[in-house]
Amino acid sequence: MTSPIANWSPENQERANKILATYPEKRSAIMPLLYLASLEHNHASNEAMCQVAELIGITPSQVRSVSTFYTMFKQEPVGKYLVSVCTSISCHLLGGNEVFDSVSDAAGVGHNQTTEDGQISVEHVECIGACGGAPAVQVNYELIEGVTPDKARALVEWLTQTTPAVVLADEMQQLFGGQRSFDWGPAEHAGAIAPVPAFGPYGSAGGDQ
Amino acid sequence: MTTQILTARMEAHPSDSHTIERYLDTGGYATLKKTVASSKREDIVEQVKASNIRGRGGAGFPMGMKWGFLAASDPKYLVVNADESEPGTFKDRQLLERDPHQLIEGIAIASFALGVNRAFVYIRGEYSKPARRLQRAVEEAHEAGYLGENIAGSGFSLDVTVHLGAGAYICGEETALLNSIEGRRGEPRLKPPFPAVEGLYARPTIVNNVESLSNVPWIVANGGEAYAAIGPERSAGTRMFSLSGHVKKPGNYEIVMGMSWRDLIYGIGGGIRDDNELKTWIPGGASSPWLIPEHLDTAITIDGVVEFGTMLGSGAVVVMDETTDVVAAAHSIVRFFAHESCGQCTPCREGTKWLQDILERIMAGNGRPEDVDLLLDVSDNISPGLVWPPAMTTICPLGPSATAPIISITKYFLDEVNAAIEGRQAAVV
Numbered sequence: 001m002t003s004p005i006a007n008w009s010p011e012n013q014e015r016a017n018k019i020l021a022t023y024p025e026k027r028s029a030i031m032p033l034l035y036l037a038s039l040e041h042n043h044a045s046n047e048a049m050c051q052v053a054e055l056i057g058i059t060p061s062q063v064r065s066v067s068t069f070y071t072m073f074k075q076e077p078v079g080k081y082l083v084s085v086c087t088s089i090s091c092h093l094l095g096g097n098e099v100f101d102s103v104s105d106a107a108g109v110g111h112n113q114t115t116e117d118g119q120i121s122v123e124h125v126e127c128i129g130a131c132g133g134a135p136a137v138q139v140n141y142e143l144i145e146g147v148t149p150d151k152a153r154a155l156v157e158w159l160t161q162t163t164p165a166v167v168l169a170d171e172m173q174q175l176f177g178g179q180r181s182f183d184w185g186p187a188e189h190a191g192a193i194a195p196v197p198a199f200g201p202y203g204s205a206g207g208d209q
Numbered sequence: 210m211t212t213q214i215l216t217a218r219m220e221a222h223p224s225d226s227h228t229i230e231r232y233l234d235t236g237g238y239a240t241l242k243k244t245v246a247s248s249k250r251e252d253i254v255e256q257v258k259a260s261n262i263r264g265r266g267g268a269g270f271p272m273g274m275k276w277g278f279l280a281a282s283d284p285k286y287l288v289v290n291a292d293e294s295e296p297g298t299f300k301d302r303q304l305l306e307r308d309p310h311q312l313i314e315g316i317a318i319a320s321f322a323l324g325v326n327r328a329f330v331y332i333r334g335e336y337s338k339p340a341r342r343l344q345r346a347v348e349e350a351h352e353a354g355y356l357g358e359n360i361a362g363s364g365f366s367l368d369v370t371v372h373l374g375a376g377a378y379i380c381g382e383e384t385a386l387l388n389s390i391e392g393r394r395g396e397p398r399l400k401p402p403f404p405a406v407e408g409l410y411a412r413p414t415i416v417n418n419v420e421s422l423s424n425v426p427w428i429v430a431n432g433g434e435a436y437a438a439i440g441p442e443r444s445a446g447t448r449m450f451s452l453s454g455h456v457k458k459p460g461n462y463e464i465v466m467g468m469s470w471r472d473l474i475y476g477i478g479g480g481i482r483d484d485n486e487l488k489t490w491i492p493g494g495a496s497s498p499w500l501i502p503e504h505l506d507t508a509i510t511i512d513g514v515v516e517f518g519t520m521l522g523s524g525a526v527v528v529m530d531e532t533t534d535v536v537a538a539a540h541s542i543v544r545f546f547a548h549e550s551c552g553q554c555t556p557c558r559e560g561t562k563w564l565q566d567i568l569e570r571i572m573a574g575n576g577r578p579e580d581v582d583l584l585l586d587v588s589d590n591i592s593p594g595l596v597w598p599p600a601m602t603t604i605c606p607l608g609p610s611a612t613a614p615i616i617s618i619t620k621y622f623l624d625e626v627n628a629a630i631e632g633r634q635a636a637v638v
């Protein structure tokens with residue numbers, strides 16, 4: 001019997017095994033494994049869900065029922081860069097809707113849509129905990145605060161033109177951000193390599209760290 | 210006024226307050242070492258009880274009392290709530306990014322006191338950077354012997370697992386959070402049983418907020434009484450407030466409760482942008498009913514604001530100036546709750562959608578004369594009597610929270626709502 005994840009990268013296979021060994025009950029590994037599977041498949045695809053189900057020993061429909069509950073497990077393919085614009089109350093008060101319109105216009109696609117070349121997906125999201133630096137935007141869950149409609153447009157153009165392999169919050173903040181919720185402290189050199197949160201150690205996702 | 214418990218280190222050492230070197234250098238982990246070497250578990254629980262600290266996650270439940278409820282049978286778990294998703298709230302993110310070891314020391318001392326050997330930190334998935342910082346800190350603490358087997362030679366062992374959520378506000382509700390860690394849909398459980406008796410994997414479990422636990426090292430180092438002496442009687446200690454919206458100086462501020470709203474908004478917050486007039490503010494996150502300028506000179510205390518039909522909730526203060534369209538602001542909040550409803554309870558699932566639809570048609574200029582009554586009717590269906598704290602007919606308080614903006618705009622801005630319904634006024638924001 002070959003492993004259900006024999007076609008994953010060796011690194012992600014190792015992470016998956018580590019995750020499975022982490023929890024008192026195997027089922028707790030569903031969410032981290034769904035992130036890893038999304039990294040391998042771009043989104044929580046059917047195949048991804050079947051693989052996770054087999055690893056844990058439950059049915060694919062049980063995995064689907066969990067996967068569809070959470071907005072960060074994408075049921076459809078997403079672009080290389082997922083641009084999430086907050087339109088909750090604090091951002092709403094300071095122009096979050098205009099920032100969203102600007103992102104959407106620059107990318108040429110609306111909420112939950114992806115550009116034809118597969119580069120950019122756009123979504124408006126609820127509060128991302130950056131309300132003191134409203135309006136806030138994330139690219140692959142890396143944060144930029146104090147974004148204006150103009151800067152938002154420039155951000156989308158920059159992503160399209162420079163296609164960075166790793167998106168870094170500090171770099172984007174410097175280029176396209178303004179007011180922050182608080183001082184972030186020293187620059188960080190880890191960032192996201194895909195539209196999955198860059199949190200490596202327990203293998204939830206990739207990232208440069 | 211200037212008492213700082215949580216933010217002293219990050220303010221004094223902005224470039225490296227998150228590292229273990231700086232933490233140790235500023236006295237960090239000394240309390241843990243002393244505690245595991247020579248304290249009795251019950252004594253630590255007593256100190257936390259004596260401190261009178263109330264949970265900072267929203268409900269304000271006394272922390273020591275909760276710890277006292279933990280059932281005795283092993284294994285037990287400690288679960289740290291770092292799901293921070295209440296619109297307006299960003300304080301836990303700062304504590305996670307800028308002083309993760311303070312939290313870890315709090316987790317370790319709490320675990321020792323509770324007889325827990327396994328803790329989980331549930332961080333919302335969008336917080337990738339805070340999760341990285343915390344994970345790094347956990348590894349540093351492990352290497353230095355403050356986590357893992359036989360901590361500081363005491364025989365006490367503790368493992369901490371950082372677990373990422375995946376975009377669901379409802380997972381901040383403690384029982385939904387436990388379901389989520391178990392690999393299930395994040396749906397709140399009916400209580401009782403309470404987590405302290407039957408929580409994670411049906412084992413006794415304590416769930417505490419990031420800020421609550423970050424206070425524990427100070428409380429144990431300085432004694433519960435010293436903590437209780439800070440601030441007004443039933444609102445002991447300092448508290449992180451997240452200030453946002455139309456203030457000149459948004460940010461997180463650690464203040465001693467009892468200060469007036471005026472001092473917070475005009476003093477610390479620097480006043481209103483462009484020196485505009487203050488119209489209203491949300492005192493405790495999107496779930497809380499709003500306050501208006503006549504409340505400016507009242508004191509900020511957990512129980513005091515109840516008199517005005519609201520709550521301090523998560524400590525998120527969202528300020529709105531005179532240019533704010535309150536119908537659009539209420540809509541943003543109602544839409545949030547409609548989006549985040551887990552769908553288990555009909556009044557919440559259907560009611561929040563209704564409220565959203567009604568507000569949307571008003572904003573589109575298609576308001577109907579009966580819409581105010583309808584908004585209140587639907588709200589009353591979700592939360593009978595529209596009292597605060599709400600009467601609960603739903604499994605969790607999310608449904609009732611969606612009525613907070615409706616209560617607020619109909620109570621304080623009825624003319625404006627009616628004007629919007631009659632199409633007399635275009636949207637401002």
Ligand SMILES: Cc1cc2nc3c(=O)[nH]c(=O)nc-3n(C[C@H](O)[C@H](O)[C@H](O)COP(=O)(O)O)c2cc1C
Pocket residue numbers: 263264265266267268269270272290291292293294295378379380381382383384416417418419421422605606607
């Ligand atoms: C809908 C909902 C969302 C919540 N979100 C959070 C949250 O993000 N963080 C948090 O600490 N508590 C949140 N809570 C409160 C928790 O249920 C729980 O009371 C808290 O984590 C207990 O910790 P504490 O006693 O230290 O405050 C939420 C409650 C509800 C009903």
Ligand code: SF4
Pocket residue numbers: 379396397549550551552553554555557558603604605606607608609
């Ligand atoms: S009140 Fe709403 S969010 Fe809470 S359990 Fe019921 S349906 Fe779910």
Ligand code: FES
Pocket residue numbers: 086087088089090091092126127128129130131134135136296297298
């Ligand atoms: S409201 Fe936009 S980040 Fe909180």
